[in-house]
Amino acid sequence: MTLSIQTIVPILQAQTNCVQEDYDSSDSEQAKQIDSVSIDSRSLQNGPGTLFFALAGPNYDAHSYIANLIDTGVRQFVVSHIPQNLEGKACFLIVGNTLDALQQFAAYYRGLFDFPVIGITGSNGKTIVKEWLNFLLGPDYNIIRSPKSYNSQVGVPLSVVSINENHNLGIFEAGISTVNEMAKLELMIRPTIGLLTNIGTAHDEGFSNLGEKIREKLKLFAHTELLICHKNKTVEAFISQKVKTFTWSCKDESADVFIGKTASVDKTLLNVRHHGGKFDIRIPFQDDASIENAIQCLMVLLHFGYSHETIEQRMALLYPVEMRLKVKNGINNTTLIDDSYSSDFQSLKIALDFLESQKQYKKKTVILSDIFQSGLDTEELYSRVSQLIISNKIHRVIGIGETISAYKNKFVNCVTFKDTEAFAEAFDTLAFGNETILIKGARTFEFEKIVLLLEEKTHETVLEINLNAISHNLNFFKSKLNPETKLMVMVKAFGYGNGGFEIAKLLEHHHVDYLGVAFADEGISLKSAGIKLPIMVLNPETTSFQSIIQHGLEPEIYSLKGLKSFLQIAKQRKLEQFPIHIKIDTGMHRLGFEENNIDELIAILNENKSVKVKSILSHMATSDDLRFKDFALSQIARFEKLSSKLMQALQISPIRHILNTSGITNFREAQYDMVRLGIGLYGVSNDPEEQKKLENVGTLKSVISQIRSIPAGDSVGYGRRFIADKPAKIATIPIGYADGISRGWGNEKGFVTVKNKKAPIVGSVCMDMLMADVSGISCKEGDRVVIFGESPTVNEMAAALDTIPYEILTGISQRVKRVFYRE
Incomplete structure (x- = not known):
């Protein structure tokens, strides 16, 4: 991508506010050149050639991070407004809605290219079909495809803007969750060939009925030359007569392709009847979903005119697709990012961002195979890979493959091997330890062998934690909050059993305001691992106060005895304005200052400067049970009374918070300045209707x-x-x-x-x-x-x-x- 700001302005119908050196309307040669698009302020790949779209939602606003981006060298921004004190410091393209602008830009960019594009939608199988088509067609085309499952209103434009001049086939997936979404995706993808996968129950809640769901999905194919789909009367009723179809069936012999199925050991034999001829293929699966996904791919190969022999040879090599980036514990105090099934330029960028969001150790190593299907010539490809490695501050590169070995000189601190076996032979000499390792390789390199060498050996029982689900649940509860309400997330008890550091790192990536732990050792562990968010210790023992201070944790103080002990240590260490959190007992009767000792609390706090009351909090006993709503309201009223008394007497304006997960849902009027999210983050609610909207985490x-x-x-x-x-x-x-x-x-x-x-x-x-x-x-x-x-x-x-x-x-x-x- 190489576009000028001058070219982009009319596309977005933007008003400009640019520094003269960045934008000169009288001389296009002076206009700033754009070579990438970004929406993630945390990405280390942002730079002078980045056009940053400042997206905003109910509980996030990327405009808040523009100042930091300017400091890192980004100079071009698409914004809905210029943040305070930043006018004249960068080039701003001002639009009404930044997401709309991103989509308009992607639609324009897509129009610059003229080659076949396969558009895939459906309820299930989109990503697997896309990856299998990439594998099957890859030997013959330079393919641009959606990385991972980038199929949303944001993911699609980011996928489309990765097209370059050397691509000659596109494969993009489109996912929707409700009406009035697909038309926007169609404008950006503009598929010439449509592929409709299985229509299932996913996202049913976003549609009034099955017909509405089918009608919305079919909008992706409004201008396709051909639609490939399973012959189904329900779906056919909604397909426009203007759209040419290419259908298959295992039951209806009137379909264009009729397929018989026979199970054989661990494979399935498909007997294919097409154009009056017959041939057999074997696929290495027996489950219905994989068979259907394989047939969808078969249909594309038939449409492209591949010989029966080629189809049989390639489809016999289909493989299970691992669509997940996994974080695993490795040997010698290492953390592994396992992305060992694909190696392409776009997914490398995503994996490096994920590495940064999950790194536990400062030292970062990338084990990388030869990269395929970039659409770039080899010299330019590895130059760009080198720049990615540099921008992400990778300490060591281990390259595996003949091509990456030939370009070893483009990387600093790089060692290469011709294949995975050569790496395994040298494994003991590579000294892995105290580092975060990204393992990213094309499937042909069998990098799962490398993962096996590096992975910490434990028994076969595992608790899998879905970080996407945590992000979804976090955003679900954020949507219930007022824009100004802060969010503390509880990661006590080892993240409710799910893992402390990894979840804390993800929450830090999402810019939550506070983390909460039960005991000091939990907070110390997180701080020692590099977590920088403020951490409140909810149940500190007096013996832990020295460690709390040493590690920059913030204690909850719930008794006069505890306060006096902490103040004594604070004075000995000559602290000033050290943050503490005052807990009030409003009816839980577990921990907290009671009303009869508030006056003494005020007197003590008035006499010292060692500490600062960062927040005042209480805990509700019945927020999850509306049978006791009156009691819950009495707690809120008592909290209002006692916290107000403290604030007035001490002349302070601390953060106030009383709501836990259930309180966020049931007592929104009591959000105060912050809420505390706990079990809801992990996908558990006692409200059956709310439970349907949360995703399973563990x-x-x-x-x-x-x-x-x-x-x-x-x-x-x-x-x-x-x-x-x-x-x-x-x-x-x-x-x-x-x-x-x-x-x-x-x-x-x-x-x-x-x-x-x-x-x-x-x-x-x-x-x-x-x-x-x-x-x-x-x-x-x-x-x-x-x-x-x-x-x-x-x-x-x-x-x-x-x-x-x-x-x-x-x-x-x-x-x-x-x-x-x-x-």
Whole structure:
């Protein structure tokens, strides 16, 4: 991309406010050149050639970060207003709506190129089909495609503006969640070939009925030359007669392509009838979703005129697509970012930004394979990769592949190997330790072997944490807040069992205002790992005050004794205005100053300058149960009374906060200056309607260690608490009460999920194992087992065990490996 500001101004219909040196309307040669577009102020890839679009939403506004961007060298901004004191310091293009402007820019940019573009939409399978098409068509085309699942109102324009002059085929996916969205995406993608994948239940809540959903999705194909789709009467009723279709079916022989299916060991044989001819292909999958996605790809290959032999050869090599960036613990105090299934320029940029958002160690290493399908000549490609590495302040590059080895001189502190086997042979000499490592390689390089070498070895039970879901839930609760309301997020108890540092790092990336922990050691751990957000310690012991001060934590003070102890230490250390947080007991009767000692509290605070009251807070006892609404309101009233008395007597204006997760939903009028988000961030609500809008964060998984068949009358486990009344197939799973699974969940009260089917837990849960009845489930040793996640949910488990989801989540042992990932 090389465009001038002068070219962009009329496209966006923008008013300009630019420094003379940045924009000269009388001389286009003096106009600033744009070589990239950004919306992320945190990206280290922003620079002088970046055009930054300052997007704004209900609870975020990128205009707030423009001053910092100017300091880092960015000079061109698309804004809805010029922030205070910045006029004359950069070139501002002023528009009514910055998201609309980004989309207008992408639509213009798309129009500069004339080559086939495949547009993909549907409820399921979009990203997998896109990645498989990239694999199948890649040998013959320079393909530009959506990186990861960049298919939204923001993701699509960012994908489109990555097109360059050497691309000759585009593959973009489009995702919508409600009406009046697809027409905007169509203008930017302008697909010449349409591909409609499965229509399922995803985002049903955004549409009044199935017809409205189908009609909206089909808007992507308003101007396509051809629409490829499954022959379906319901869908066909909404397709315009002007659109030419190319249909397939496994049941309706009137389809353009009729396909028979036969399972064969771990493969599926597809018998394809097309244009009066027949041929067979084998694909390495047996599940219905993968078969349907593979058929969609087959249809594209047929339309492109590939020979039956080529189709058969390439489709036999299809592979499971890993769409997630995973964060894993590595050997020798390392953190791994596992992106070991693809290597292209656009996804490298995304992975480097993710590396920066999740780095635990200052030292950063990238293990990178040869890069494919960039649309750039090799010299320019590796020059750009080198600039990315430099801008992201990567300390070491390990290149694997003949091409990247040839361009080794473009990287500082770089060692290269011809292939993954050569790397493995030299592994012991590379001295990995105390660093964050991004592992990014094209699938042909089998970088999963590198991950295996570097990954910390633990048992096969893992708790997978979906960072996208955390971001979604955070934004969901932010949408309930007034624009000026600050947000503290609780990461106590090891992030409610989900992992402290990784989640804290993500929250820091999202610019929350405060983190909350229960005890000082939790906060010290986060500060030692590099978290810079202010951290409140809610239950500090007096013995921890020295450490709290040393590590820059902020204590909650809830008693006169605690206050006097802290002030004594503060005076000894000659502190001034050290931040503390005053806790008032308004009815919880757990911790806090009561009304009868407020006067003494005021007297003590009035006499010292060692501390500063940063906030006043209280805790509600019944915010989650509207049967006790009157009591909750009485707490809020008491908080108003006592906090106001403190503020008036001390002549201070601290942050006030009383609402927890349930309070955010049920008592919005009491937001005050800040709220505290806890269990809701992790996808748990006691409101059934609200629960539908949250995304599951944690999925606890294990594997089947062994399967045995037992006859009727045989027992399973300690105490013969389960006796089979008929022949049964029993799976042993390596997770037990030492990992946090309650013994009460055994003996057929609970279940696990195997192959999307319920398998009741039989017999008692053991210390390290449990057994499940998998009779009637087609499974084998080594297959994955879901302990909790989508099914069963932690809410279901808590209800059955007469407890709360907090206990389920926080009870998961630290010996269970946490794997963090981003879709």
